[in-house]
Amino acid sequence: MTAHRVLVVDDDPQILRALRINLTAHGYHVLLAPDGGSALRTAADGHPDVVVLDLGLPDMDGTEVIEGLRGWTSVPIIVLSARTGSNDTVRALDVGADDYVTKPFGMAELLARLRAAVRRAAVSAVDGEPVVDVGDFTVDLAAKRVIRAGGEEVHLTPTEWGVLELLVRHRGKLVGQRELLRAVWGPNYGTETNYLRVYLAQLRRKLEAEPSRPKHLITEPGMGYRFEL
Structure with missing residues (x-):
């Protein structure tokens, strides 16, 4: 049986070391990251089965890491934090965390949460890749960036x-x-199709080699839109 991969993200070296030792002893393959940037890179490269994430990181807030991950993966995320305020809890859960454990924590509790998260994830759909390359440009779903083939970033x-x-x-x-209107503009939208025409035209001008003859951002008249590689 293959060991489950756990990505632990925390800026405290002692916590990283303790969790590496304990989780390895319980059969997990452990990946470590001391900040948000390295967490996103490690997740994209290592494809962990579950993420244990501290909210208080030196380079970005933990909620930004959650948002970056949720751009491309449904991996279970257990937030591990000394913050006990309910606003932090709600914010982390709202942006996509699956569970929340406060410091100081018991190892038995964390292990139980990990087992439960892995069980839930076993029935989830397979994730997409974080970077989608269409030739003319690449879409990095984790970093929320679009890069042209020559290396220039497209401002969106x-x-x-x-x-x-x-x-x-x-x-x-x-x-x-x-579906597109409600996902982007909110649940009270659904008939404002002129919004979609305007924004798809803008995206085509920025991304398509021939905006009037798009290869990637395709309109299905009267129905919706489709992205083709």
Whole structure:
């Protein structure tokens, strides 16, 4: 039986060492990251089965790491933090964390949470790749960036990114107009199809070699949109 891979993200070297020793002793393969940037890179390279994440990191807030991961993976995320305020708990869960354990914590409790998270994940769908290369440009779902083939970053507004991310995550599949509107603009939207026309036109101008003859951002008239590689 293959050992489950656990990514532990914490800026405290003592906690990293203690968790590495304890989790390894219980049969886990342990990956370590001392900050958010290395956590996102390690997750993309190592494809962990579960992430144990501290919220207080030196380079970014832990919630930003959760958002970066949720751009491309449904891996279970257990937040491990000294923050006991309910706002922090709610924020972490709202952006995609699956569980929350406060410091100081008992090893038996953490191990139980890990086992439960791995069991839940066993029935989840297979994740997509974090970086999608279409030739003319690449979409990095973890870093939330679009890079042209020559290395230049394409500046997208948050709304443009929201539309592109949803289409790329469902690449090759039709995404309905109502689904796209509600996912990007909110649950009270569903009929404002003119929004979609405007933003798809903007994305094509920025990304397509021939915006009037798009290869990647395809319109299905009256139905929705599709992202093709």
